Amino acid sequence: MAYRAPVEDIIFTLKHAAGFAAARADGLYEDLGDDLLEAVLGEAGRFASAVLAPLNVPGDRYGTPFRDGEVTTPPGWKEAYRDWAAAGWNGVAAPAEWGGQSLPRAINAACIEMWNAAAMAFGIGPVLTMAAVDSLAAFGSDELKKTYLPKLVSGEWMGTMQLTEPQAGSDVGALRTRAERADDGSYRITGSKIFITYGEHDFTENIIHFVLARVAGAPDGTKGLSLFLIPKFLVGHDGKLGARNDLRTDRIEHKLGLHASPTCHMVYGDHGSCVGYLVGEENRGMASMFTMMNEARLAVGLQGVAIAEAATQQATAYARERRQGRAPGMAPTESLPIIAHVDVRRMLLTMRSLTRAARALCYATAVALDRSHLAGDAAAREAAHERAALLTPIAKTFSTDIGTEVASLGIQVHGGMGFIEETGAAQHYRDARITQIYEGTNGIQAIDLVTRKVPLSGGAAVRSYIDQLRHTVDAVTAANDPAFGATAQRLAEATDSLAHATEWVLAILPAKPDAALAGATTYLRLFASAAGGCMLAAEALAAARGGDFGDGGADKSGRIAIARFFAENFATQAPALASIVTESAESVLTADAAIGAS
């Protein structure tokens, strides 16, 4: 079944779970009314469903053939990209000064979800261009901005983001690509990069690579890294394309999934004449790259949501059609659609509730990013910056973990047909798997959460977030609506568990960092269980109040049911997750012999 963009659902979550409505009430989005929100997201949904979704399965089968240094994208993809860029989608959140629309990041986040749900191998390319735009706008010289930003914003050229080398994956500081200063102020780049997404393709006539490298004589490790803009074709002062730069793609990877997205091995400076331009200052490349990576991390979280949504839609449609088994009293010749079976309904509810919780977390991160840029006073901007920093690793990791879990359940709902490529359920699973690995593996995200984000402002950022969750719990309690079942109790236990585990992490981290790291991944899941549960409850409360949702009745009971299911089936795991964090570190740290590490 082809993906259909759930635009109303997306808008409801944005407004009532992720804080978009509150941010708008605070004057953040000026005169951005519902009409514009619905028009933009409605049009994005139409493009995603009508143009991109039909390309997904054929693109997976065709892949990206590589010949003589050139990549051919699947039939129809180039044209779709050009139509997509011509419609202005690349510049939704980009600065108006450079030709973008300066719309909120939260709106762009919803668009990114839809592009990726329709065809993730398509969606990943623009995500990197958008991240490059942010970095260049923040750190580039006026000349670089003038030359490259208008075409990157319009999508006429695409960008890449290049950190990885064979010996430098999670350990970015180990990279060896080198840069030598040239007399004209530019640099000569030598080295190679692996696993570069859309490093070569035929969507655009120029490709602008953003590459981390080390200037000769720079310190070892991440402190010696600088960011360079390296165009595939050099650009003259008149803006016209000049000579081909000294760089090439020498192979592409054969992968588990994401077949229509070329993953390239790049070589720089075969002839010593690869021209690169410094973005920002020498040795400050990680700061510039972090701007790109934070955007890209949220976008990868959105890919998790996207694939989960697509897999859920497909599984639900299949479960309505496929007939197996009977209810008591039915004739042997009759059969039920499998959606009538309790275990299938459990799987579908699991898929739907995890997807919605992850969506709420990602959109809340985007709203926090908007506040960090747009809030009126500096203190509010700084608080929002910390909120976004805290939520980013959770949004990335939880959403991509559940993306794979949900896609796996999607296969299960299909039974044997799920394992057969024909249905498309297997493609979701294959495509989803990379999202847990790239943009910083989920293990690295959990470490970031525990060692850098939880300690922000001495723990004040995380404590204030937990306080906000408690307000939602109080509101569910006050509503006293029997349809919510045990939601209030389960969420109260979950937030208490999160608070307890958080204080434990803060206390143990300075003295025994390994003990905190042993539970980092579990802590992140605990955090998402409490936060996701509260956001779904906030959404359900809004629906119960009548909200502003079209067909209130069905949606009201649906949203309460989803919030209750999540609270009683996932948030309820929080106390156990907290005890894993606080009590089981020893079981990890003393078991070296069991895995042959001692």
Ligand SMILES: Cc1cc2nc3c(=O)[nH]c(=O)nc-3n(C[C@H](O)[C@H](O)[C@H](O)COP(=O)(O)OP(=O)(O)OC[C@H]3O[C@@H](n4cnc5c(N)ncnc54)[C@H](O)[C@@H]3O)c2cc1C
């Ligand atoms: C399809 C695809 C597209 C990609 N696109 C890009 C791209 O466009 N640009 C780019 O620069 N890169 C890209 N990458 C690379 C990707 O970001 C890396 O693969 C990823 O960061 C992990 O690095 P690695 O593969 O070297 O794994 P490793 O770093 O070798 O990690 C292996 C395992 O060890 C764990 N680990 C490593 N170090 C630590 C530590 N200190 N503490 C705890 N655990 C640790 C990891 O979590 C992981 O589980 C892409 C990769 C793929 C497969």
